[in-house]
Structures are given as C-alpha cells and as structure tokens.
Amino acid sequence: MSYLEILKYPDAQLLEHSQPVVNIDGVLQHQIDQMFETLYVSQGLGLAAPQVGCLQSFFVYDLGLQEEKPKPGAGRVVILNPEIVETEGEEIAEEGCLSIPGYFERVNRAYRVQVKGLDREGKEVRIEGEGLTARLFQHEIDHLNGVLMLSHLSRLKRDIFLRKFKKQKKQAELK
Numbered sequence: 728m729s730y731l732e733i734l735k736y737p738d739a740q741l742l743e744h745s746q747p748v749v750n751i752d753g754v755l756q757h758q759i760d761q762m763f764e765t766l767y768v769s770q771g772l773g774l775a776a777p778q779v780g781c782l783q784s785f786f787v788y789d790l791g792l793q794e795e796k797p798k799p800g801a802g803r804v805v806i807l808n809p810e811i812v813e814t815e816g817e818e819i820a821e822e823g824c825l826s827i828p829g830y831f832e833r834v835n836r837a838y839r840v841q842v843k844g845l846d847r848e849g850k851e852v853r854i855e856g857e858g859l860t861a862r863l864f865q866h867e868i869d870h871l872n873g874v875l876m877l878s879h880l881s882r883l884k885r886d887i888f889l890r891k892f893k894k895q896k897k898q899a900e901l902k
C-alpha cells in the first residue's frame with residue numbers, strides 16, 4: 728500500500744470545489760483504502776479527498792484514532808457526497824488541519840449536525856454527530872467546497888496566521 732501526499736496550504740488545489748462521486752467502482756475503492764492508510768500515518772482524525780489532490784466529494788475518518796491508545800480501523804467510515812441536513816447549537820473549540828500542519832486555532836462550529844450521504848457501497852446513510860464528530864464533519868465538508876478553517880477565523884487571527892506563515896517560509900528559504 729502506498730501513501731498519498733497530503734497537499735499543504737497554500738496549494739491552490741485546496742480551494743477548488745469537488746465533483747459528486749458518480750462511479751462507485753474499483754478505482755474509487757482503491758482511492759478510499761489509500762486515504763485510510765494515509766490517515767493512519769498522519770496525526771489526523773479525518774481526510775477529505777481534495778487534500779490528496781482528488782477533486783471528488785467524499786471524506787474518510789476514524790474515531791478510533793482519538794483515544795489515548797489509538798486503534799486504527801476501529802471506527803473507520805467513509806461518506807460519499809456528504810451533505811449537512813440539520814444543525815443545532817454551537818461550540819467554540821480548537822481545531823487543526825493536516826493541510827496546515829502545526830497550526831491549531833479555536834473555531835466556532837455547530838454543536839450537532841446530521842449528515843446525509845452514501846457509504847462505500849452506494850447505500851444512503853444518515854449519520855449524526857455532536858462535539859468533535861460534528862466539528863470533523865463540518866471541517867471535512869468544507870474541504871469538499873474548497874474552504875479551509877482559516878475562512879472561519881476573525882480577520883485579526885487570520886492576519887496573525889498569515890504573518891507567521893510568511894515568516895516561517897522566509898526562514899525556511901534562508902536555510
């Protein structure tokens with residue numbers, strides 16, 4: 728199994744919209760498996776297809792990874808063509824993104840969401856999540872619409888991020 732490269736900010740592909748999944752075939756199944764493998768060697772809980780350069784509307788996640796002793800595979804789920812159909816409440820909590828490594832910031836999200844989509848066999852599913860799970864759903868579905876968590880920050884926080892990012896880039900170039 729080979730790992731996929733996770734695109735990093737400011738890669739322009741991260742700002743593109745994904746297309747709905749139409750063919751649920753062997754190519755897609757292979758892509759899903761590779762995304763799980765890539766997730767398991769990274770420090771994340773979820774991974775959206777555009778983050779590995781695949782502009783199709785789906786994401787994978789595994790809540791088995793959030794425990795102190797992570798159990799990869801214990802809670803692996805893929806949702807194709809996901810859509811948020813219900814939201815309730817809100818919560819501000821810290822969030823990170825595999826495409827913006829090392830950066831964590833508090834983001835306001837709906838506390839509970841219901842997502843409608845398809846499983847990897849193409850069967851319709853509805854999954855409800857709250858807290859961290861709801862946050863993950865909103866974060867990954869944003870990726871499918873070319874939206875990064877930076878868009879949810881106040882202008883001040885975004886400016887601070889951009890300044891730090893430019894500085895780090897300059898330092899890396901000088902090395």
Ligand code: NI
Pocket residue numbers: 823824825826866870
């Ligand atoms: Ni992300």
